[in-house]
Amino acid sequence: MNSLLTITTRPDTVFVEGRGSWLTDEAGKRHLDLVQGWAVNSLGHSPDVIAQALARQAGRLVNASPAFHNRPMIALCDRLAALSGLERVFLCSSGAEANEGAVKLARRWGSRHRGGAHEVIGFDDGFHGRTLAMMSASGKRGWDTLYPPMPAGFAKARFNDIGSVERAIGAHTVAVMIELVQGEAGVRPADPGFVRELRALTRERGVLLIVDEVQTGIGRCGTAFVHQHYGIEPDLMTLAKGIGGGVPLAALLAKDAFDCFEPGDQGGTYCGNPLMAAVGLAVVNEVCRDEFLAGVQQRARRLERGLQALVREHGLVGERGLGLLRALVLRGDHADAVVAAAREGAPVGLLLNAPRPSVIRLMPALNITDDELDEALALLGQALRAVLA
Numbered sequence: 001m002n003s004l005l006t007i008t009t010r011p012d013t014v015f016v017e018g019r020g021s022w023l024t025d026e027a028g029k030r031h032l033d034l035v036q037g038w039a040v041n042s043l044g045h046s047p048d049v050i051a052q053a054l055a056r057q058a059g060r061l062v063n064a065s066p067a068f069h070n071r072p073m074i075a076l077c078d079r080l081a082a083l084s085g086l087e088r089v090f091l092c093s094s095g096a097e098a099n100e101g102a103v104k105l106a107r108r109w110g111s112r113h114r115g116g117a118h119e120v121i122g123f124d125d126g127f128h129g130r131t132l133a134m135m136s137a138s139g140k141r142g143w144d145t146l147y148p149p150m151p152a153g154f155a156k157a158r159f160n161d162i163g164s165v166e167r168a169i170g171a172h173t174v175a176v177m178i179e180l181v182q183g184e185a186g187v188r189p190a191d192p193g194f195v196r197e198l199r200a201l202t203r204e205r206g207v208l209l210i211v212d213e214v215q216t217g218i219g220r221c222g223t224a225f226v227h228q229h230y231g232i233e234p235d236l237m238t239l240a241k242g243i244g245g246g247v248p249l250a251a252l253l254a255k256d257a258f259d260c261f262e263p264g265d266q267g268g269t270y271c272g273n274p275l276m277a278a279v280g281l282a283v284v285n286e287v288c289r290d291e292f293l294a295g296v297q298q299r300a301r302r303l304e305r306g307l308q309a310l311v312r313e314h315g316l317v318g319e320r321g322l323g324l325l326r327a328l329v330l331r332g333d334h335a336d337a338v339v340a341a342a343r344e345g346a347p348v349g350l351l352l353n354a355p356r357p358s359v360i361r362l363m364p365a366l367n368i369t370d371d372e373l374d375e376a377l378a379l380l381g382q383a384l385r386a387v388l389a
């Protein structure tokens with residue numbers, strides 16, 4: 001392990017196998033996984049849908065170069081366009097890359113149609129990725145001083161505060177970029193009224209609305225895209241995480257009117273490669289079916305009820321979220337301790353995530369079974385009892 005560049009602290013556990021909602025470590029211990037690669041494995045670990053799509057496509061065509069067409073790329077872009085009503089799609093490999101693409105496209109549109117407007121307004125505590133520009137776009141505390149100098153052209157408004165957006169919009173503003181459920185900030189859903197006002201305001205002021213659905217998209221919140229839950233349509237949208245079901249795949253979608261890159265303005269070696277696109281198509285076809293999404297909503301209600309029971313039992317602040325992106329809010333900064341206690345539980349561990357010192361985030365596989373959800377809630381209850389006693 002000494003050869004790993006330090007980027008984070010990890011427990012010593014080494015995972016060797018995953019199936020559905022379960023991960024097995026080298027010592028043979030099983031863990032019920034409610035992290036799922038950070039809301040990535042929409043169909044759980046190593047689902048047959050992905051294994052088959054990968055094997056089929058790997059034996060046929062892995063990469064024809066982004067300079068040529070391939071069938072999986074065309075089919076996935078067509079499917080995403082039909083699902084979202086955003087007619088133009090660019091495939092890439094990570095959420096940060098898709099978001100960078102969205103900012104570039106907005107700036108290109110601003111240079112053509114808005115007299116050089118280029119500034120993008122993000123939100124306090126927002127998270128859009130770890131490239132330098134996306135660190136500037138994010139509102140995570142401390143990120144503006146981590147790798148100076150940071151790219152310029154990003155302003156901030158306050159989440160759920162339409163007045164702050166109104167004040168931040170100026171002559172140079174080209175876009176507002178938002179997560180409708182702030183994931184890294186601790187699963188904070190936007191107020192429906194704020195979202196409607198934001199859509200109206202951006203239209204009225206000729207400013208693009210970029211919705212970052214990297215964490216919320218492809219069924220995570222019970223609808224194909226969370227903006228559908230809010231009843232709005234963005235101008236640009238980004239997807240990653242769940243779209244690949246665990247493989248590196250992301251997408252930038254735009255309304256036809258904003259299809260304004262010139263050839264050569266945007267690209268990348270792996271953009272639209274058939275191997276990842278074939279997986280994405282298989283995942284999207286599986287998840288974005290009415291019955292599957294209805295199942296996500298039913299499982300989300302079960303999880304919500306179970307978390308509410310834990311809130312009552314342990315006198316916690318509350319639970320929140322949309323669909324299967326949920327959080328439990330504790331009264332003190334015990335989230336890391338609860339996550340560790342759950343992971344170390346015997347004979348079975350439970351994997352959770354703590355995006356904030358007092359917040360535990362749950363993002364299970366979208367096809368987790370009712371029994372697995374009940375077992376996860378029981379294990380979470382045990383960890384809470386152990387830490388809060």
Ligand SMILES: Cc1ncc(COP(=O)(O)O)c(C=O)c1O
Nearest residue numbers: 094095096127128129214215240
């Ligand atoms: C809302 C949101 N946007 C962007 C990103 C960055 O995605 P990636 O890590 O694939 O670059 C994340 C990752 O957690 C995210 O949650």
